[in-house]
Amino acid sequence: MSADKPIVVGAVIYDPKVTVIWGIIRDFFEQQGRPIDVSFFKNYELQVDALLQRRLDVAWNSPLAWLDAQQRTGGRCRAIVMRDTDRDRCTHLVVRTGAGFSSVPDLRGKTVALGAKDSPQAALIPTEMLRSFGLYPREVTLRNFDVMVGLHGDHTGGELEAFQCLERGEAQASAMLDLNWDRWSKDGTVNPQQFRVLATSEPFDHCNFTVHRDFPEARERSFREALFAMSYDDPKHREMMDMEGLKAWLPARTTGYEWLARAVDLQKFWEQNL
Amino acid sequence: MEPDDPRHPTWTLRLTASAEGPAHAHARGQRFDVGDALSFDEAYPHATALEHALAAAGAELVNGLRALARLRRLELDAVEALVQGKLEDALAHLAVVGAEGSPALRSLHVRLYASTLEPEGAVRELLEQVQARAPLWQTLRRAGVQLSVELKVAP
Numbered sequence: 001m002s003a004d005k006p007i008v009v010g011a012v013i014y015d016p017k018v019t020v021i022w023g024i025i026r027d028f029f030e031q032q033g034r035p036i037d038v039s040f041f042k043n044y045e046l047q048v049d050a051l052l053q054r055r056l057d058v059a060w061n062s063p064l065a066w067l068d069a070q071q072r073t074g075g076r077c078r079a080i081v082m083r084d085t086d087r088d089r090c091t092h093l094v095v096r097t098g099a100g101f102s103s104v105p106d107l108r109g110k111t112v113a114l115g116a117k118d119s120p121q122a123a124l125i126p127t128e129m130l131r132s133f134g135l136y137p138r139e140v141t142l143r144n145f146d147v148m149v150g151l152h153g154d155h156t157g158g159e160l161e162a163f164q165c166l167e168r169g170e171a172q173a174s175a176m177l178d179l180n181w182d183r184w185s186k187d188g189t190v191n192p193q194q195f196r197v198l199a200t201s202e203p204f205d206h207c208n209f210t211v212h213r214d215f216p217e218a219r220e221r222s223f224r225e226a227l228f229a230m231s232y233d234d235p236k237h238r239e240m241m242d243m244e245g246l247k248a249w250l251p252a253r254t255t256g257y258e259w260l261a262r263a264v265d266l267q268k269f270w271e272q273n274l
Numbered sequence: 275m276e277p278d279d280p281r282h283p284t285w286t287l288r289l290t291a292s293a294e295g296p297a298h299a300h301a302r303g304q305r306f307d308v309g310d311a312l313s314f315d316e317a318y319p320h321a322t323a324l325e326h327a328l329a330a331a332g333a334e335l336v337n338g339l340r341a342l343a344r345l346r347r348l349e350l351d352a353v354e355a356l357v358q359g360k361l362e363d364a365l366a367h368l369a370v371v372g373a374e375g376s377p378a379l380r381s382l383h384v385r386l387y388a389s390t391l392e393p394e395g396a397v398r399e400l401l402e403q404v405q406a407r408a409p410l411w412q413t414l415r416r417a418g419v420q421l422s423v424e425l426k427v428a429p
Contacts, residue, residue, distance in 0.1 A: 013365060013370050016314045016364045017314045019368055020314050039371060040370040041370060041371045041372055042371060042372030043372060046371050046372045047371075
């Protein structure tokens with residue numbers, strides 16, 4: 001394989017505007033003399049298929065897609081790069097202020113609104129959080145808002161509908177990613193006077209660039225070096241980094257997926273969604 | 275040389291595409307630029323082909339309404355339209371793997387405002403005639419695009 005052949009990168013499109021960001025990233029790699037081609041996918045399952053069939057060199061994977069790739073290859077994939085903001089994310093369980101809940105076990109017998117069933121942050125991890133407090137599905141009603149299943153919660157519609165369910169009083173708690181709680185509290189979507197965080201999950205990691213184990217080291221290094229050349233201090237790079245929601249690219253780590261892996265395992269997610 | 279069938283006159287445009295910029299369209303003595311088929315980038319610096327198409331369909335109505343009002347000696351102070359178009363599946367245009375739909379126009383909605391002292395019924399009647407005579411509007415209707423017009427008449 002020629003060293004100059006563009007690296008083929010896969011990305012899932014949860015909104016057509018995402019293609020604009022990828023156009024800018026592609027131009028950046030071109031300027032670095034390390035060209036990439038970008039393939040877009042409608043969902044993560046198709047993207048992981050393409051990675052395993054070697055139609056992609058690198059996949060920008062959700063945490064669930066990373067686990068999927070690992071499971072389907074028997075652990076033969078590698079996570080190579082992630083954003084600083086992919087590290088140490090957490091999920092909040094949000095309740096109405098003054099509703100009388102002081103800890104998670106108080107939700108026994110109540111309804112908890114969740115995002116799409118394949119959302120790590122708004123369904124899989126919060127279900128595991130509840131379980132860790134002894135609230136098994138038979139002791140709490142879980143109400144999923146399955147908006148755009150297949151996008152692994154990238155589309156925040158399900159998470160937002162879950163919160164609106166809480167707002168209407170049809171649920172007593174809802175789950176949301178910490179970044180969404182912060183953003184929605186600032187933009188008025190959530191009134192932080194009326195709602196509060198009851199509990200926060202253990203930290204977990206989010207997306208990563210995944211390659212198959214036999215992806216050539218030289219090409220991987222070229223890809224990593226291009227990303228690491230991005231600097232938030234450079235105004236030309238900052239716009240692109242703000243659009244992707246990061247201040248620095250970091251080497252990927254996989255220790256941050258343990259919580260999700262346990263959730264997937266205990267909830268028999270793959271068995272129920274194949 | 276046989277004259278054209280008067281029912282089927284021909285319009286001819288010349289288009290040239292540059293490497294980076296928009297296509298330059300020349301029609302009669304007029305020139306205008308047309309960008310990519312469509313764009314999701316708010317900062318994209320050219321009007322896209324889709325935006326030109328939506329503008330053309332809207333222009334048929336606003337210009338047609340003015341022209342017909344003049345012929346009927348009805349006074350319109352101001353005419354304005356907001357045009358909104360939706361595709362069947364924008365992901366198909368982007369060649370997204372797994373997108374199974376068509377990038378065709380799915381719907382076109384026009385909100386049309388007319389400021390006039392004329393009776394509202396007279397303006398509505400004009401608008402119906404304008405739609406019936408508008409080539410693009412009728413083409414879109416025949417193609418199955420969902421067309422809707424919301425007319426607001428105010429003094």
